[in-house]
Amino acid sequence: MIGADAIVKCLEAEGVEMVYGYPGVAICPFYNSILNTDIHTVLIRTEQNAAHAASGYARISGKPGVCCVTSGPGATNLITGIATAFADSIPLICITGQVDTQLIGSDVFQEADITGAVESFVKYSYLIRDVNDIPRVFKEAFHIASTGRKGPVLIDIPADIQKETISKFRYPEEVSMRTYKPTVKGNMVQIKKVAKQLSAAKRPIICAGGGVILAGAQEKLRLFAEKFGIPVVSTMMGIGVMPSDHPLYNGMVGNNGRAYANRAMNESDFLMFIGARVADRAVSQNGFDAENKTLVHIDVDPAEIGKNVGATIPIVGDVGCILEDLLSLELTVDSRKWVDTLKDYRKAFAEYKAGKEKEKQSLDGQVDPSLFVKTLSSLLDEDAVYVADVGQNQIWSCGNYVMKKGRFLTSGGMGTMGYSIPAAMGAKMADPSRQVVAVCGDGSFQMSMMELATIQQEKVDVKIFVMNNQVLGMVREHQHFVYKDHFSMIDLSVGSPDLSKIAEAYGIHYKKITSEKTMKKDIEAFLKKKGCGILECSILPDEVVRGM
């Protein structure tokens, strides 16, 4: 058995079903060995999207996504995907080929110091120099990626190591790492403190982040909120912790969130951040003051606590575990008045919104972006996976998508354009029984449209919605407000392709929504069609997300 066989055996032992990647000489031994297994390999069209596809796969399967590329440019192309996964704590195993061991450091063809380059974007990285280390390294890598605060782990393997004979292959059953032991169980003393403060709270609120979903603790969070009558707001990564129409759910916070959600968080006297890193986008809105409330911060990563905001009661551990402990508390919270107040805030907003919508005249050939997302989400399956890209389309999606039992995936931390198409493909491959849609703008579409080839080659049924406004809308909006319409580098109207022809070229179906009147019918018919397709709608370039 050689090193490459050993790597494949490790992947098999970890139950890996899918590897996204791109070959090159330095990783050829591995791609030669993997032919002898049932592991499905997916030839992606550019390496960055291998990481995004693995990320979509990981988020739906709950297992680390695996991507594997060659040395040099293959590895460096992967970096944006790795950084994207790192920012959102998505578990990935990234395997990169490397030049022969004795050539490392001599700048040979396709050599790149990838472990050095990704240092700030990975949870951990390895450069394997001894073939016999392969089983231990893979065991550790999967363990690190998928426990504690999840994240990408990179394994760099020189080509000669892949070809070398391994003396004895034994996959370790357990990991023993002295320096890596994430806390799981929450400290009971702290949990009792929460109980004491919670029972005195008049205006309690939970701000749930992506950590709740990563821990698979959505159900526990809902039960906890319901048991004590605590309203819930979410961060962008936390969208989906609760159905949108839940009486206790109060929308997304942040500078792109709902005003009533921010108001609820700001007016609370007891705020629990659960699995949220309290990032700038969530709390940098006017009126947020951490000083006038009891602040509980629950997170699996102790370094997140106190990083952006000092907590009154910090609890470190697995969010699911801690929510279970919190659920077993016996106390009463008198929050009825507060819950009613928040309901009034929501109602006032809904009325204001309805008034605005009435004012808006429907234009020939264009659609209102909010109405589009609302209509689309009303037609999706209950458990559909909605993958939003980055830009205005993302904010319209966050604000108008009506969550039932589905999932909402997006690149929240890094804001990587072009995420939606490869991630949606990975998500669909993780669970082909679920409906998966990718919603992007014309900018983000063009950043990853080469993956339509991969989608066709793998026959993945992903529906792609392009909100086409002929500009880079988010930047345009920023330049509109901050630079007083001094527009620069935002025009996509010249040179961008005719999407119907792109669809034709890739052999997928295509439809354009021509008016709001036919929108519902068009989406319905489009969703019913088998296989991948593009549904395009035109948005006015001067639509803004602010105050949406």
Added chain:
Amino acid sequence: MQKMVIQLLVDNTSGVLSRISGLFSRRGYNIESITAGVTADPRFTRITIVTSGDTDILDQIQKQVAKLEDVRDIKELKPQDSVYRELALIKVKVDSEKRQNIIAIADIFRAKIIDVSLDSLIIELTGNQDKIEAFLNLLGGFEILELARTGTAGLGRGTDNVTYLP
């Protein structure tokens, strides 16, 4: 494989140590020890690196390090023309009965006892690597609870080799 001590004078910028150690790890060079500290002129930092490799590698190391923007001066500190010193702090488990034995050894090495408790003491020893190794060997009969070594710092002898910077 031979040993080499190199001395660098670098700009005192944030991240300079990481740039230098990053170069060593990316090119697969060894670092046996690395020490850094600001010089009399606060704009610069003096770094002493103990490394090893064959002649070609040692030659490459000097050339690669010299290419870094932050590096003002680099020279090899050859043993015959230089002095090397390292500081070691050694915490030894010892009761009052055997304390005198250790103090006697420490005296021979001109080491200092800088902390004494009922069942342990801390020894401060300065010297070149061989001296520290020799001292640690002599402590063989005692339990060393903790050991902290700074790594080698060095300077060239005389005035020939001194770099003046504007």
